[in-house]
Amino acid sequence: DSGVTQTPKHLITATGQRVTLRCSPRSGDLSVYWYQQSLDQGLQFLIQYYNGEERAKGNILERFSAQQFPDLHSELNLSSLELGDSALYFCASSSSLWDNEQFFGPGTRLTVL
Amino acid sequence: KNEVEQSPQNLTAQEGEFITINCSYSVGISALHWLQQHPGGGIVSLFMLSSGKKKHGRLIATINIQEKHSSLHITASHPRDSAVYICAVRVAGSARQLTFGSGTQLTVLP
Numbered sequence: 001d002s003g004v005t006q007t008p009k010h011l012i013t014a015t016g017q018r019v020t021l022r023c024s025p026r027s028g029d030l031s032v033y034w035y036q037q038s039l040d041q042g043l044q045f046l047i048q049y050y051n052g053e054e055r056a057k058g059n060i061l062e063r064f065s066a067q068q069f070p071d072l073h074s075e076l077n078l079s080s081l082e083l084g085d086s087a088l089y090f091c092a093s094s095s096s097l098w099d100n101e102q103f104f105g106p107g108t109r110l111t112v113l
Numbered sequence: 114k115n116e117v118e119q120s121p122q123n124l125t126a127q128e129g130e131f132i133t134i135n136c137s138y139s140v141g142i143s144a145l146h147w148l149q150q151h152p153g154g155g156i157v158s159l160f161m162l163s164s165g166k167k168k169h170g171r172l173i174a175t176i177n178i179q180e181k182h183s184s185l186h187i188t189a190s191h192p193r194d195s196a197v198y199i200c201a202v203r204v205a206g207s208a209r210q211l212t213f214g215s216g217t218q219l220t221v222l223p
Contacts, residue, residue, distance in 0.1 A: 002157070033210055033211075035211075042213055042215050042216065043199065043201070043211075043213040044213070045210040045211055045212070045213075048210050056210050058210060088154055090156060092156075098143070098203075100161070101146075101158050101161045102146070102158055102211075103158060104148075104155070104156040104157070104158065106154070106155050107154050107155065107156075109154070
């Protein structure tokens with residue numbers, strides 16, 4: 001158990017819908033990262049927050065947004081969902097802003113029908 | 114060309130064998146990570162390296178910065194080592210976070 005929790009574990013929804021994925025980092029970790037793992041693209045970095053502020057952006061679509069709240073939990077919002085958004089979404093946390101071991105949550109499997 | 118290349122893509126070994134998985138990268142990096150992804154999907158961080166060598170139990174990771182190459186070794190392999198092993202790098206001087214290799218599927222047969 002990494003100490004990082006993600007909810008829900010599974011999510012099935014339809015195209016055009018909006019969903020919110022939630023992540024609680026390990027106690028004391030200030031950095032939260034979101035990753036997408038799809039069959040054709042592999043693992044990709046989406047976005048990083050550190051102590052409530054966005055610090056790095058990767059291959060995140062404009063239809064996707066995230067935020068980190070004062071209690072350090074984070075949410076990833078996915079809207080206008082398409083079939084291609086079906087993937088595993090992982091959250092990870094670390095104690096510092098840059099190079100440090102990252103602890104991964106169990107992931108949320110999103111299926112868009 | 115991908116910035117991070119792993120080989121082999123698939124590897125089948127007999128229990129007890131010594132295993133090596135390779136990772137090559139084409140950019141300057143500040144750190145390299147080895148991750149393990151279990152069949153259920155969960156990801157575990159095995160090592161983070163910026164130089165030299167690290168050992169944890171039966172796992173050893175090495176990195177050669179000049180050659181832009183890292184290896185993950187598993188000694189006395191066991192069926193429970195069966196998983197996907199993923200190499201990831203953080204590009205030096207970049208605000209981007211990890212860039213991932215495509216993974217190596219390891220199957221250890223009893």
